[in-house]
Amino acid sequence: MADPAFAVAAVDRDQPYLSGLNPEQKRAVLATEGPVLVLAGAGTGKTRVLTTRLAHLVASGKTTPFGLLAVTFTNKAAREMAERVGALLGRPTEGMWIGTFHAIAARILRRHAELVGLKSTFTILDTDDQIRLVKQVLEAHDIDEKRWPARLVLSLIERWKDRGLGPDMVPREDDQSLGPRRVVDLYRAYQERLLTLNAADFSDLLLHCLRLFTAHPDVLGEYQNRFRYILVDEYQDSNVAQHLWLRLLAQAHRNLACVGDDDQSIYGWRGAEVGNILRFERDFAGAEVIRLERNYRSTGHILGAAAGLIAHNAGRLGKTLWTEGDAGEKVTIRGVWDETEEARQVGEEIEAGHRAGAALASFAILVRTGAQTRAFEERLITIAVPYRVVGGLRFYERQEIRDAIAYLRVIAQPDDDLAFERIYNTPRRGLGDSALAVLHTIGRARVCSLSRAAEIVVETDELSPQRRTSLRRLVESFRRWRGAAESIPAAEVAALVLEESGYTAMLQADKSPTAPGRLENLQELVRAVAEFARLAEFLEHVSLVMDAATGNGADMVNIMTVHGAKGLEFHTVFLPGWEDGIFPHQMALDEKGNAGLEEERRLAHVALTRAKVRARLYFAGRRLVHGQWQTNLPSRFLAELPAEHVERQDSFGQTLGNAGRPNHGMRRGDHHRVIAAPAPIAYQLNPAADGFLPGNRVFHQKFGYGRVRAAEGNRLDIVFDKAGEKKVMAEFVQKA
DNA sequence: CCACATAATCTTTTT
DNA sequence: GATTATGTGG
Numbered sequence: 001m002a003d004p005a006f007a008v009a010a011v012d013r014d015q016p017y018l019s020g021l022n023p024e025q026k027r028a029v030l031a032t033e034g035p036v037l038v039l040a041g042a043g044t045g046k047t048r049v050l051t052t053r054l055a056h057l058v059a060s061g062k063t064t065p066f067g068l069l070a071v072t073f074t075n076k077a078a079r080e081m082a083e084r085v086g087a088l089l090g091r092p093t094e095g096m097w098i099g100t101f102h103a104i105a106a107r108i109l110r111r112h113a114e115l116v117g118l119k120s121t122f123t124i125l126d127t128d129d130q131i132r133l134v135k136q137v138l139e140a141h142d143i144d145e146k147r148w149p150a151r152l153v154l155s156l157i158e159r160w161k162d163r164g165l166g167p168d169m170v171p172r173e174d175d176q177s178l179g180p181r182r183v184v185d186l187y188r189a190y191q192e193r194l195l196t197l198n199a200a201d202f203s204d205l206l207l208h209c210l211r212l213f214t215a216h217p218d219v220l221g222e223y224q225n226r227f228r229y230i231l232v233d234e235y236q237d238s239n240v241a242q243h244l245w246l247r248l249l250a251q252a253h254r255n256l257a258c259v260g261d262d263d264q265s266i267y268g269w270r271g272a273e274v275g276n277i278l279r280f281e282r283d284f285a286g287a288e289v290i291r292l293e294r295n296y297r298s299t300g301h302i303l304g305a306a307a308g309l310i311a312h313n314a315g316r317l318g319k320t321l322w323t324e325g326d327a328g329e330k331v332t333i334r335g336v337w338d339e340t341e342e343a344r345q346v347g348e349e350i351e352a353g354h355r356a357g358a359a360l361a362s363f364a365i366l367v368r369t370g371a372q373t374r375a376f377e378e379r380l381i382t383i384a385v386p387y388r389v390v391g392g393l394r395f396y397e398r399q400e401i402r403d404a405i406a407y408l409r410v411i412a413q414p415d416d417d418l419a420f421e422r423i424y425n426t427p428r429r430g431l432g433d434s435a436l437a438v439l440h441t442i443g444r445a446r447v448c449s450l451s452r453a454a455e456i457v458v459e460t461d462e463l464s465p466q467r468r469t470s471l472r473r474l475v476e477s478f479r480r481w482r483g484a485a486e487s488i489p490a491a492e493v494a495a496l497v498l499e500e501s502g503y504t505a506m507l508q509a510d511k512s513p514t515a516p517g518r519l520e521n522l523q524e525l526v527r528a529v530a531e532f533a534r535l536a537e538f539l540e541h542v543s544l545v546m547d548a549a550t551g552n553g554a555d556m557v558n559i560m561t562v563h564g565a566k567g568l569e570f571h572t573v574f575l576p577g578w579e580d581g582i583f584p585h586q587m588a589l590d591e592k593g594n595a596g597l598e599e600e601r602r603l604a605h606v607a608l609t610r611a612k613v614r615a616r617l618y619f620a621g622r623r624l625v626h627g628q629w630q631t632n633l634p635s636r637f638l639a640e641l642p643a644e645h646v647e648r649q650d651s652f653g654q655t656l657g658n659a660g661r662p663n664h665g666m667r668r669g670d671h672h673r674v675i676a677a678p679a680p681i682a683y684q685l686n687p688a689a690d691g692f693l694p695g696n697r698v699f700h701q702k703f704g705y706g707r708v709r710a711a712e713g714n715r716l717d718i719v720f721d722k723a724g725e726k727k728v729m730a731e732f733v734q735k736a
Numbered sequence: 737c738c739a740c741a742t743a744a745t746c747t748t749t750t751t
Numbered sequence: 752g753a754t755t756a757t758g759t760g761g
Contacts, residue, residue, distance in 0.1 A: 073751065102751055127750090202751060237751095270750065369748050374752090391750085432737050467737095544751085563749045585748050603749080626746070627752055 017052050017059070017088050021045075028259075028290045029053045032062060032229065035250075035284035036257040037277070041321045042306075042609035043297030043569065046259055050233060051081055053257065054096070055088035057229050065096035067228035069249070072100055073237050075545045077567070081233070097227070101242050103544045105205040109212070112219055116208045121413060121536070123199040124543035128402065129418045130154055130201050137189045141181050148178050157187045161203035162271025164210055164241035167191055198415050206241045213248045224252035235260030235280075239271040247283070256284065262317050263310050266563060266603045268595070269588075278317060295321045297569050299328025301645045302615050306608040308642035313598045321609075330647040331608070331615045333638055339372070339576070339623050343379035346574045349616070350385055350557055353572065360386060362571035364558040366607050368583040371625075372576065373559050380557060390560035396542055400507070400518040404525055405542055407497045411481050412535045415449040424450070427506035429470045438462055445731040446714070451478065461703075461726035477501065490538055491530035498522055562607045573611035576618040578604075579632035604637045617646075692716055698733040700726075 018026055028038045028049045040046035054070060057063055072078045082098045097104055106124065113120040125133070134150040134157075160170050167188035175184045194200060200208060213220040230250050232238070235258035238246070250256035258280060265274045281287045295303055303321050310316070336342045350363050365376050373389055380387045395401060403426055409419035425431045442453040457463060458472040477500060485493045498504050504522070507515050532538040558570065577583055584600035592599070608615055619634040692698065696708045698718060706720030714730045 075751085100751065266749075267751090269748075371747055371752095394750095428738075430737065434737085561749065582748095587748055600748095624752090 015056070015059070017055055021048070021052065022294055024290055024292050024294070025049050025052075028257075028292065029056050031257075031288050031290065032057060032060075032255065034254055035280075035287040037235075037280045037284075037287055037289045038257065038259040038292065039277075039289065039317055039319055040259055040261055040292040041295065041319045042261065042264060042606070043295040044292035044321070045294075045296055046233075046261075046292065047080070047084070049292070050231060050259055051084040051088060054081070054085045054231060058089060063228045065093055067226060068096045068231070069104070069227040069229070070096065070098040070231040070233070071104060071246070072098070072233045075100055075103070077233055078103070100544070101238075101245070102202055102205050105209045105245070106540070106544060108223065109200070109205055109208055112212055112216070115216055115219070116212050117195050118200065118208070119198050121198065123197070123409060123413050123416050123419075124205070124540070125194075125199050125201045125418065126397075126402075126543065129199075132418060132421070133193060133197075134186070134190060137186050137193060141186060141189065143178055143181060143186075153178075153183065153186055156183050157190060158203060159271060160187065161201075161207055162239040162241055162273075164207065164244050166207065166211070197417055198413070199418070203241065206245055210241065210244055210248070213245075220248060221252070223249055228253050229255045230257070232256070232258045233260075234264075236262050236265035236274060236277045237267045237272045238276050240273050240276070241271075243273065243276045243283075254284075261319075263313075263319065263602055264566065264606050266566065266599060266606060268592070268599045274315075278315070291319055293319050293321055295323045297612050298323065298609060299326055299613060301327050301330045302608060302611050302613075304645040305331045305615070305641045306605050308645065309601060309608065309637060309640050310605040312640050313601055315598075329614055330645055331617065331641065332647050332649045333578075333617045333619070333641075334648075335634065335650045336618055336620050337622070338620050339375045340379075342576050342618050342620050343375040345618070346376065346576065346616075347379040347383050347385065349572075349574075350380075351383060354385070358571070360555045360557045363574070364560070364565065364568070364570035364572070364610065365574045365576065366560060366562045366565050366610060368562060368577055368585060368603075370561055372582075376559055376576075385557060386554070387557040387559055388554075390558055391564040395521070395524070398518070398521055400503075400521055401525055403503065404494065404498060404522055405539070407481075407501060407503075408494060408529075408535055409539060410451060410478060411485055411493070411497070412539055414451045414478075414482075417443070417450045420450045420454075423501075424454075424474065427502045429474065429502075431467055431470055431474075435463060435467050435471065441731065442729060445729070451475075456729070460728050462729060462732065485535055489530070490532055490535045491526050493535060494526045494529045498526070562603050565610050566606055569610055569612055571612050572614040572616070573607070574616050574618070575607050576620075577623070578617050578619045578635035578638055579623070580635055581630070581632050582623070583635055584637070601637060601640075604635075692730055692733070692735075696735060698735060700728060700733045703728070 018029065021029065025045055025048070028036070029052045032053075038046075038049065040049065050070075054068060057068060058065055070078075070081060072081060078099050082093050082096075085096070085098075086093050097107075099107070109116070109118070110120050113122055131150050131154060134154045135145065138145055138148065138150060138153065156176070160174070167184055170184050170187070175182050178186070194204065227249055230246065232246060237260070246256065258277070260277050262274055262277050265272060265277070268274065281289060298306075300323055303323055307321060334345065336345060346365060350360070353363065354360055367373055377387065377389065396405070403423055406419040406422040409416045410423065413419070421436065424436070438457060439450045439453045442448075442457055443450050446453065446456070448456075454471055454475050458468055458475055461468075463471065481493060481497055481500075484496060504519065507519050507522075529538050532541065583604065584597055588596035588600050590596075617638065619638065620632070622629050622631045624630070692708050692711045694708050694710055697705065698708060698716075699705055700718070700720065703718075703720040703723040703726055706718040706723070706726075708716055709719050709725065710717040711730075716728050716730050716733065717725065718728055718733070719725045
């Protein structure tokens with residue numbers, strides 16, 4: 001069964017790729033059969049183990065690349081893994097499935113979409129689309145958005161989805177009432193809407209897969225047989241749905257290796273379930289557990305500080321990182337007056353280090369929240385030190401990029417109403433809410449997309465002449481662009497669309513300082529499209545590979561959130577804002593109590609272990625938050641760092657011991673007592689749309705009374721008493 | 737329907 | 752402080 005070429009490699013008993021691995025790492029590579037859990041602490045060579053293991057499975061002839069599935073959380077991790085495995089094997093990883101949970105689930109789903117009620121061309125929605133969809137659902141159910149913001153409702157829905165629960169599986173006690181409705185009702189409506197839009201959100205990729213696998217054992221069997229060996233990275237970040245998905249896929253061969261670190265689980269707010277990793281041995285009977293504890297990254301003091309901190313968490317699997325390296329410098333703590341001083345001190349140290357010959361890229365400033373980057377950016381600009389903000393505003397999330405993509409989506413997927421709504425009046429073409437309402441009415445009546453409704457309505461007199469002309473131009477443009485998409489390369493289509501839609505012209509006319517940058521971004525988008533032959537392929541890439549061009553190799557200081565820094569390492573790490581309320585963040589404390597605090601502590605642990613040689617912690621006495629001064633106490637985490645590994649370096653001399661300080665977190669959002677609103681006054685459609693005959697007297701909301709001259713299906717030719725002859729949809733008139 | 741002004745809410749982290 | 756919802760006048 002194995003490819004002979006690989007069998008030859010298996011004869012090579014040397015297995016040179018194993019050299020240089022420590023005993024535990026080697027065990028993790030060679031334990032190929034049965035369930036395996038590799039607990040890999042920070043800096044213990046996890047990636048190396050993962051890639052070597054994959055290479056070993058192939059080189060030893062246990063399977064061909066075809067039988068391998070490697071799952072990661074980020075696209076970056078997937079790319080790196082593919083590259084490194086390819087390098088180890090000396091050949092491309094063709095046939096091997098390496099990708100994120102979502103990308104792999106999408107790939108499977110595209111093949112069997114019909115079995116779950118989707119067309120294989122389904123669109124993958126981003127958060128923006130999701131919010132707009134929830135808003136529509138809220139509106140349709142007449143729920144006050146002030147009391148129940150779309151974001152909140154969506155997060156409730158997402159939490160269920162993360163747990164693998166469809167609308168019919170939600171336990172009643174988990175549901176909440178929103179006045180006349182329950183959240184589950186909205187969830188159900190939301191899912192129905194997604195199906196009619198032929199769309200899936202991110203979580204759906206997995207949920208639909210789960211349904212597919214359970215309802216169609218033959219399909220499941222196909223994948224079970226194929227994937228002889230399954231490998232999962234960052235297992236501590238997996239949610240319940242992902243866990244179920246893996247379990248189904250691994251059932252046949254039971255060769256499932258999960259690599260992770262419970263101490264680095266920092267995505268609980270996104271539905272990640274630490275329990276997955278804590279329960280692994282119970283879920284997969286006979287699992288072998290391997291601990292990687294030897295750290296190759298950080299000095300002794302840094303590891304000691306991190307270990308002392310994380311020891312305050314209960315419910316760990318327990319690992320102790322150790323190193324043979326030097327103790328190095330102690331971790332420093334500095335109290336500063338405010339965030340300006342904080343930024344100034346960091347800036348000075350970077351400048352001094354750089355003068356002494358250190359590369360700028362060896363410095364990282366890791367913040368708890370994105371808003372904290374500003375002070376540092378301002379400071380670094382002032383002292384002319386180049387920096388990059390990693391993961392800030394991502395390329396594909398910029399407004400102009402999403403607009404452009406929305407155009408492409410409507411071309412490739414005429415049913416994509418959300419994309420259509422986004423751009424049908426961008427740039428301005430005199431089409432507002434009222435015109436949109438007409439399209440919606442037709443869309444509902446005819447069970448068709450807005451795009452299609454637009455095509456229909458321009459043949460009638462439903463809209464005022466200016467608006468009809470405007471809409472007709474748009475409809476004709478889309479027709480033309482769709483034709484073009486058949487014959488010319490995708491990138492040319494994109495360029496054509498931006499030009500002909502007037503989008504480029506709109507930005508050129510825009511005098512705001514951001515406009516030139518936006519135009520450049522659009523050019524970059526066209527370049528990105530050029531890497532794909534077909535528009536659909538590009539769109540798939542966009543929705544799944546949301547990470548932007550990672551800053552080129554230029555020598556710059558790195559500024560990013562701690563979340564964004566996971567998996568990275570730097571010589572010197574600055575950790576500002578270690579204050580209660582900031583880090584740990586108040587919201588984490590308020591919403592999830594002790595569990596939230598523990599997750600924050602793991603986050604702090606991740607932050608510290610990014611440093612190879614030097615870690616500098618800061619806390620400020622006061623700080624401008626939302627334009628208001630806020631005074632904070634030093635983070636309780638500071639007091640948890642073992643004294644022998646840290647050094648105070650300021651003259652404030654405040655004590656850091658503040659353990660046991662009660663947390664009187666204020667609860668936000670007092671959303672009880674929802675007032676029942678009256679039923680909506682819906683525009684009543686004439687249910688008997690057909691059946692109009694020439695000569696019938698009819699009444700129209702806008703045009704008044706008239707007489708049918710000709711009828712063709714739903715399209716009527718009516719001579720109105722006052723308004724004259726008009727073409728009108730039957731849905732809009734009543735028999736008089 | 738659009739442009740401009742004012743008001744409110746926001747920021748925890750992201751595939 | 753900045754983005755976004757709402758209101759007013761053309």
